[in-house]
Amino acid sequence: SYELTQPPSVSVSPGLTASITCSGHKLGDKYTCWYQQKPGQSPLLVMYQDTKRPSGIPERFSGSSSGNTATLTISGTQAMDEADYYCQAWDSGSVVFGGGTKLTVL
Amino acid sequence: QLQVQESGPGLVKPSETLSLTCSVSGGSISSSSHHWGWIRQPPGKGLEWIGSIYYTEKTYYNPSLNSRVTISIDTSKNQFSLKLTSVTVADRAVYFCARVAMVGLGVDYWGRGALVTVSS
Numbered sequence: 001s002y003e004l005t006q007p008p009s010v011s012v013s014p015g016l017t018a019s020i021t022c023s024g025h026k027l028g029d030k031y032t033c034w035y036q037q038k039p040g041q042s043p044l045l046v047m048y049q050d051t052k053r054p055s056g057i058p059e060r061f062s063g064s065s066s067g068n069t070a071t072l073t074i075s076g077t078q079a080m081d082e083a084d085y086y087c088q089a090w091d092s093g094s095v096v097f098g099g100g101t102k103l104t105v106l
Numbered sequence: 107q108l109q110v111q112e113s114g115p116g117l118v119k120p121s122e123t124l125s126l127t128c129s130v131s132g133g134s135i136s137s138s139s140h141h142w143g144w145i146r147q148p149p150g151k152g153l154e155w156i157g158s159i160y161y162t163e164k165t166y167y168n169p170s171l172n173s174r175v176t177i178s179i180d181t182s183k184n185q186f187s188l189k190l191t192s193v194t195v196a197d198r199a200v201y202f203c204a205r206v207a208m209v210g211l212g213v214d215y216w217g218r219g220a221l222v223t224v225s226s
Contacts, residue, residue, distance in 0.1 A: 035213070042216035042217065048214075074120050084152075088212070095143065097145075097155060100136075
């Protein structure tokens with residue numbers, strides 16, 4: 001079955017840029033989505049089709065994908081961005097999630 | 107504004123069947139542009155896809171759960187349901203129902219989640 005690999009944790013200082021990666025075989029040939037989940041809340045879609053932001057998602061969130069890696073980038077990271085982030089792709093009609101990355105803003 | 111909401115027992119005995127229903131409001135479950143899915147999250151762990159269903163009753167299941175999962179849809183009630191058989195303590199999780207937009211567009215609406223505990 002298809003697997004997506006994320007680093008368990010990423011740390012960033014406020015105001016700087018955070019990058020969260022997601023790796024999978026030929027992931028660049030698939031669409032990747034990203035979700036933000038804060039404690040006690042449902043996941044929130046923050047990026048779809050690799051690079052597109054849903055309405056209401058701040059411009060500091062951006063995405064890219066190429067080869068075997070997709071990346072979610074948060075520019076000018078704010079304390080409110082501290083959360084778990086999950087990448088997601090499709091394989092044979094089914095949804096696959098990465099293991100999640102805990103973003104710490106310190 | 108579309109809303110999806112899970113309902114069902116919060117406690118299931120080992121070896122029995124977990125049953126949850128998702129009620130959809132503010133939109134039609136018969137949309138040709140969306141699937142309707144179930145995702146779970148064990149406490150403190152990551153998201154796991156369970157499966158999804160289209161209004162035509164076409165289903166997609168996680169291969170690791172395929173033998174125990176059934177997802178059904180009732181377009182007359184604007185609801186879809188999950189059944190997971192032979193549950194164990196490993197099935198304890200928050201179960202989310204959600205709307206899945208077509209490939210690439212993501213899971214765009216999520217329920218608040220329902221915690222299901224497996225215990226005798």
